[in-house]
Amino acid sequence: MSNHLKYNYIIELSNVDTIYEGEKIPAIRDVNLKIKKGEFLCVIGPNGAGKTTLLETINGLLKHTRGKVNIFGKEIRKFGSSIRKEVGYVPQGFSVSSLMPFLVKDVILMGRFGKIGLFKSASDEDYLKAKEAVKLVEIDGLLKKPIGKLSGGQLQKVMVARALAKDPKILLLDEPFSSLDFKASAEISERISFLHEKKNLTTLMVIHNIPSIPKRCKRIVLINEGMVIQDGPVNEVLNSGSLKFAYKVRK
Ligand SMILES: Nc1ncnc2c1ncn2[C@@H]1O[C@H](COP(=O)(O)OP(=O)(O)OP(=O)(O)O)[C@@H](O)[C@H]1O
Ligand SMILES: [Mg+2]
Known part of the structure; x- marks a missing residue:
């Protein structure tokens, strides 16, 4: 389906808001995110920040209410539910x-x-x-x-x-290790990394436990109150003041 399309970014969000039905305030707002094929990203941020909403906006389970979501260079609205054939999703x-x-x-x-x-x-x-x-x-x-x-x-x-x-061509994982013991977490993490390496599978993983961020992950997107507040190389984001600010760590 997507092979013949040319695109710079496999996932591209421009000024995206998603508002849940019956709500007034967007759960994610003004999100700009460009992801190249084969990237491995971790999405972090406190409870209620909008991480799950972001993943479900990317796989079309939630409809964005503003901005543009392009997958494989094509507007997600034009795929209908067929987008989910190409996107593997492990819900939270x-x-x-x-x-x-x-x-x-x-x-x-x-x-x-x-x-x-x-x-x-x-x-x-x-x-x-x-x-x-x-x-x-x-x-x-x-x-x-x-x-x-x-x-x-x-x-x-x-x-x-x-x-x-x-x-899938894109793999979205929402806290995939949350109920796994440390051995199983390490094993699954290794398998996901293996797939990423072998198939160049574009991977987005929501993760809470920073030490268990896989080595293959080179980029972190930090979300707080529905907004992307940091997006960059792992160490840069982890050492930034915004991480402490988002998690309200006062030391
Ligand atoms: N079905 C829903 N209807 C209305 N509001 C919702 C719904 N689901 C989530 N929200 C709200 O949207 C915001 C973002 O929620 P989301 O589930 O994306 O957060 P999260 O970052 O995944 O949090 P967690 O770390 O707890 O999983 C929260 O304020 C939440 O209350
Ligand atoms: Mg969540």
Whole structure:
């Protein structure tokens, strides 16, 4: 779809506001962000800053109310929901009902559904991509379990595999390590870095724990009160006064 398009930035936001329905104040405002293909960025900022809103504006789950969002050089509005075929999204700490009838292997395959189409059956390629993702996240042992009966960390790994099964062009992760133990966090972080290296996969990761920012991440976007207040190389942002200001650290 996007291969024939020429673009300078795989993601480009210009003066973007997103207001939730029924609200008056934008949850993100006047956001300007240019991301080149293959970049690895971390998005940080305090609770309620607008990080999740930013990711969901980029994958079209939320409609921006001002400005321009271009993905692969094309206005996101023109994609409709088809944009989500190209964007892998691992949402923030979600839960599923323990009665949810699907097995883990089905949920991962559903990650391919945007590509399969609703009424077509899965192809060999779909199974192959799903299998690769399972192997990468090392959850072979969970495949036959009902999705509702996993621990929080197991569920998070399944959601990472589901996003990777799409073989996406852009990967958005919203605090992917929040319920993982340190070993699992390190392993998943390594896998995401591996994918970034191998496939030059454009990756945006919301992260709270600064020491666990992957080494491949070269750029940090700091958000506070809906606005991008710093955007630059990792050390520059981490050492800036704005980080302390945003988190209200007084030392
Ligand atoms: N569905 C919603 N309807 C109305 N306002 C919302 C909704 N979701 C989020 N908000 C508001 O938008 C702002 C940004 O929220 P967002 O979830 O993007 O923050 P965040 O940076 O992801 O925070 P956290 O670190 O806690 O996940 C907050 O003020 C929040 O209250
Ligand atoms: Mg959030």
